[in-house]
Amino acid sequence: MALPISHPKIDDKKGKSCPVTGQSHEYQAPTLGDIRSVCPAINTMANHGYIRRDGKNITPMAICRGLKACYGLSSFLAFFLTIGGWILIKKFSLTSIDLFELGLHNGVEHDASVVHKDCPPGDKDAPTDIQPDLVNEFASEIVNAASASAGRKLAEEEVVVTGHDIVRTRIRREKLSKPLSGMHAEIARGEMAIILGVWNQRVEGKEGVPLPWMRRWLGEERLPDGWRPDHTHTLPQVVKTASAMRAEMKSLRQAEEVAAATATQ
Template sequence: MPSDSSPKMYTSNLDVKPFVPPGPNDSRSPCPALNALANHGYLPHDGKEISLRQLIRALTEVFNLSTPLALVLAVGGVLLCGSVAKLTLTLHDLALHNRIEHDASLVHDNAHVGDKFAPTPVDPVLVDRLLDEAEAEDELTADFFGKMRARREAEALVKPLNFIHANFARGESALILTTLGHARPGDDITHRVVSVDAVRDFLGKERFPDGWVKSKETIGLFTIAKLSGIIRKAVLANSS
């Protein structure tokens, strides 16, 4: 049974721990947020047998997710992909195909037919295509992510994502906007925008962008649900 002693958490916006890329024996997932937490030492760097307590603590203290949202994400990961007996999760187990992972990721290739696990390395071609589209934008919005999701789903899917995985996919984009982005003057947390450079570092390199600061507002279930709804409308508007 692994210890619940966690690495020192993020304590201030000037205290981001250094980025250390994964080694050949380290475990990583299709989730850039969890990979970044491991790469910066907020989760065990080897990515193996991470306790439920460690997951919840990292999500709440580093990203300022609400405890209910962190519980949903962490408990869901352990129940669907981890060890229920030990209440632990190894990051690579999140690549189990069609559990939480799904086809038509913005930056990962689809699982090959018959494979138990989806690819975990970022596909540089997909990253470049996303960033090429992003370069035309001043700042990236929910509408941009909806447009990119519509394009990716059109090219990568034989049949549409089911209801659950479609919600997962939109929720992932909502989390990028809320954890990496900032609100324009007068806007609330559901209208955040994110810079191209931040997306390049976070999705392409699985590291925190230089100068990143965590959200001053706690990110909760309602916020993610509302922002996911905005992204859903953009997906539908850009689907043929």
């Protein structure tokens, strides 16, 4: 049915929640013409209407508000990530962007991503396509490690993702690419440290993020059903998790070097 000519213009990609209840950020996969980024967190916000669902013309204020509402980040952490991101993609004003612009190679974006291919040589922007084989590899490595320590084959539903798992993932992925700069290695740990903290749960005595949540988020850019933030997540908490991961990566790499040197003697 056509709207009367006098009706205000409806922008159905503006997303957001129900204007009456203020609730319900339902998931909708992107449709033809929608734009997405290299970041699962930001794309998930678009898929759930915390920012415009078409991924176009997104202001830094919208990202900041979305990070607080969608993930429960503190105002400072949301501001820090957004402004840091804008500066690294060389936007030095509060200009709005289309989401693909976040993928400017070697801005925030880096090689050795968990579920994306490296940026092809000579390209300005990294590919945004999620690689299902990399999502499967991520999950199966974590299930295998958890199964080995449990002494039986575990189902994904029984497994939580911890900082140790992310350390192993990062080491595995970084072996396959050119070395990351110190800043990009920190960013890569920080990205995962945030979600580990936002979603940390205690499941049958084990602490971490349920693997099915992580698989769905990385693979479909979708929140766990019915999940809402249960605490405010802050920058010092992220720094603590990321620093522990840095220290563990360093000691695992040193142990690998010693083992390799011993093997060649």
